[in-house]
Amino acid sequence: MQLPSPAKLNLFLHITGQRQDGYHELQTLFQFIDLCDTLHFSLNEESDVTISPEIKDLPTQENLVYKAAKLLEPFRKKTTYGVAIRLEKQLPMGGGIGGGSSNAATTLLALNQLWQCQLSLEKLAQLGVQLGADVPVFVMGFSAFAEGVGERLQKVTLPTPYFLLVKPNCHVSTCQIFTDKDLTRDTPPIRISHALKLGGHNDCLNLVRKYNPEVNEAYLWLKNHGDVKLTGTGACLFLTFNNAHDAEQVRATIPEKWQAWVCRGCNVSPTHDVLNQWIEKNKG
Ligand SMILES: C[C@](O)(CO)[C@H](O)COP(=O)(O)OP(=O)(O)OC[C@H]1O[C@@H](n2ccc(N)nc2=O)[C@H](O)[C@@H]1O
Numbered sequence: 094m095q096l097p098s099p100a101k102l103n104l105f106l107h108i109t110g111q112r113q114d115g116y117h118e119l120q121t122l123f124q125f126i127d128l129c130d131t132l133h134f135s136l137n138e139e140s141d142v143t144i145s146p147e148i149k150d151l152p153t154q155e156n157l158v159y160k161a162a163k164l165l166e167p168f169r170k171k172t173t174y175g176v177a178i179r180l181e182k183q184l185p186m187g188g189g190i191g192g193g194s195s196n197a198a199t200t201l202l203a204l205n206q207l208w209q210c211q212l213s214l215e216k217l218a219q220l221g222v223q224l225g226a227d228v229p230v231f232v233m234g235f236s237a238f239a240e241g242v243g244e245r246l247q248k249v250t251l252p253t254p255y256f257l258l259v260k261p262n263c264h265v266s267t268c269q270i271f272t273d274k275d276l277t278r279d280t281p282p283i284r285i286s287h288a289l290k291l292g293g294h295n296d297c298l299n300l301v302r303k304y305n306p307e308v309n310e311a312y313l314w315l316k317n318h319g320d321v322k323l324t325g326t327g328a329c330l331f332l333t334f335n336n337a338h339d340a341e342q343v344r345a346t347i348p349e350k351w352q353a354w355v356c357r358g359c360n361v362s363p364t365h366d367v368l369n370q371w372i373e374k375n376k377g
């Protein structure tokens with residue numbers, strides 16, 4: 094089985110409070126984009142889970158793909174179902190586009206089929222939130238207005254514009270931003286109707302710009318071309334366009350030191366599109 098594992102954007106990110114355990118209550122609008130890693134799954138006669146190729150500075154045991162497989166292992170129907178997983182990475186790590194969470198969700202969805210675990214999407218999402226706050230939305234596979242730590246999801250249908258996504262040359266630690274004393278944590282909660290009509294802002298933006306000069310520089314550069322947004326805790330920034338041509342025109346002039354992609358928003362995760370075709374083909 095071969096599945097795409099897409100990135101997400103936080104179209105806005107409001108932090109509305111903090112729980113006793115330190116995690117933050119937030120409100121966000123999640124949209125998938127058609128920029129994806131690809132995960133290949135092959136069952137074998139062994140009983141273990143192997144991941145290839147090795148990712149620099151990421152031991153296998155810490156790879157969210159490995160952790161997701163281990164989390165699902167108790168539910169597999171036969172212990173002789175080992176699996177070899179090959180990861181074709183394209184999404185930058187630590188960019189705020191949720192690559193690791195997406196890979197984890199894709200693994201849960203794939204192995205739920207291949208190992209015949211027969212868990213519902215809701216159950217997979219519940220398991221997945223242990224791996225990261227962004228895993229549930231990738232498991233459920235629809236654009237969503239999210240609350241709680243990102244696990245309370247309401248399905249929404251969003252316009253599907255083109256985005257110019259830019260990765261400044263730095264890595265932002267989600268943990269560092271969320272533990273900063275100056276982070277705004279008291280944005281008043283909004284209603285979903287307000288969110289869909291008027292959007293919102295990203296409460297992490299100013300801190301991320303302050304600690305990461307590269308993000309600030311890219312922000313100021315992109316500002317000349319539209320309303321720049323930060324996704325998650327960064328480092329990626331994005332602009333929205335009505336058509337691919339206009340996005341490509343700006344991309345062509347971006348300083349070479351920054352990675353940049355033109356991509357499109359989608360309301361259904363590409364993982365689900367391909368998985369549903371696989372399920373249809375392998376019925377009976
Ligand atoms: C910023 C977002 O990407 C928005 O979608 C997510 O909230 C972050 O999701 P994530 O990367 O899956 O985050 P996790 O791996 O669960 O958490 C990383 C660290 O960020 C902090 N964290 C994360 C999510 C949250 N709602 N409150 C937090 O305080 C915690 O200190 C945690 O140790």
Ligand SMILES: Nc1ncnc2c1ncn2[C@@H]1O[C@H](COP(=O)(O)OP(=O)(O)OP(=O)(O)O)[C@@H](O)[C@H]1O
Pocket residue numbers: 151155156157158185186187188189190191192193194195196197225227267325326327328
């Ligand atoms: N399969 C994986 N792909 C990417 N990162 C992984 C993976 N497994 C574990 N990680 C770890 O998770 C960290 C965050 O990766 P990820 O790509 O999800 O960041 P992000 O885009 O900032 O996510 P978020 O928006 O959820 O904060 C990485 O720095 C890496 O150490």
